[in-house]
Amino acid sequence: MRAIRVVAVNVFRESVRDRVPYNLVVFAILLIASSYLIGQLTAGQDVKIIKDLGLAATSIFGLFIAIFIGIGLVSKEVERRSIYGLLSKPVSRAQFITGKYAGLVLTLAVNVSVMAMAFYVILAYMVWTEPPTIRAGWDAPGMDPALLKAVFLIFVELMLVTAVALFFSTFSTPILSAVMTFGLYVAGHFNADLKNFERVVSSKAAARLARGAYHVLPDLSAFDVKTQVVHGLPVPLAYLGTTTAYGLTYVAALLLVSTFIFSRRDFK
């Protein structure tokens, strides 16, 4: 456990030194600028748009971090040969993989938390500046705690994307890993369409392939509850629980396969 923690803390430190937290500044500027502009253009709907925008930005910024750092987690260590020094210490390859993963998840957790806080600050400002008559027409309270449910599922989705990026990074080049992870992210969001692919194609082979992909690929649309939350629709806690369990099962499977591949690799 100690080795995993030590490796994870170093991944976090690397992301800080690589100036990853700068994305938070961009996030805050984007949100403040949009809220100001949207406030000038719309009446009453602006809080809904800001909520949409804030959740989408959290998701996209997190995705960039998960993919672009995730694909380098292993390959960078191998490329710069720092892995030679590290693996000669009392660290197993399984601990190395788990530590690397945990470090990036920690980075994401800090980023997503700070983004969520910035998001709530903007919403608080809107609640404070909008007159009560306009606030009364909102579908959900301005500083709706339910937004945290959407943020939480975004985080679980990012954990899954990180595991995918790490998995590809154990055997592939960074560019290929990025392409494949992004491809899987897109396919994962259209996973439900793959199930009934035979309705739109005549080829049986293509339909079977799509059905196979449907069973293997994670259904990432399950993690997207932005619309429900923004419109004040309920998102039951049971749904959060099962979706999280679903995501973590994929994460565990991906980490196992990554460890299996990585444990057999030669570092020439």
Add this chain to the structure above:
Amino acid sequence: MPSAIRIEELTKDYTIGFWRRRSYRALDRLTLEIEPGEVFGFLGPNGAGKTTTLKLLMQLIYPTSGRAEILGRPVGDLDVRRRIGYLPENPSFYDYLTAEELLGYFGDLFGYSGSDRRKRVSTLLDRVGIGAERRLQLRKFSKGMIQRVGIAQALLNDPEVVFLDEPMSGLDPLGRRDVRSLILELRDQGRTVFFSSHILADAEALCRRVAVVAGGRLAASGTLSDILAFEVHGWELVISAVSPELLVKVTPRVRRATEISPGRYSLELSLDQSPDRLLADLTAAGAALVSLNPIRDTLEDFFMKRVAEMGAGARSPREEESRARH
């Protein structure tokens, strides 16, 4: 008492080529045994299989066949890794960390914490000559300084066995002297040092026993004197105050005469010529003896001969098997 390192028939094949894949044997049935407390030189030219052997011992790569043990346990055992240190060839670390942070990070992995870790890190950085630069990020370090940090991290856990892959690489003469004295200090503390080098003077200065690899195969192993003793094949006389007339007289009696500086010559004699009589004649004619040495094969000569005998590179496994059958 188990051997510090035991290597048995260790073999490593790599697959090369993309379309036409073929096997390349980087290390061929290497067998070695290193005793505890020994400074052992693992010598060979570039591409001989030295780094491959060290990577196999660190389990950075897996053997095709054969086995290896460190301190009586299979390589890769996490308990063994607590008791060994390793300096990779041309080491490279996390350039966003300072030297102090890097050693602190590795110290954490060994379970050191608090003041113990800080003290170890500080003592070792002092020992390898990293001063105030220890608080600079490693990206600002020169190659020689990185090598020093690499040596420090290899000694962080007071290892019983230290593996150093080309430890003198990238160091200036002062740095080489420091590393030599550090290795001797480790020997005096009873630690086992296994170091690879293609710089033969280092081995001659530090080791009692060496192994020489060439083309992925063990070319020789034993004490340096055993390996080189039978290779004496002449004498070298360095003489000063030699007049041109005297030189003309002695030239037919020597294998080669080379002028070092005006009046000073190096004279080479074959092994069957006694240097005593020539020396007596030279001194009688007014010349003065500077030095008299046997001409031996250097390890470079040894390498060159062995490499020529064994082929410059390793062969394919099929060739190796066919060679073994005959």
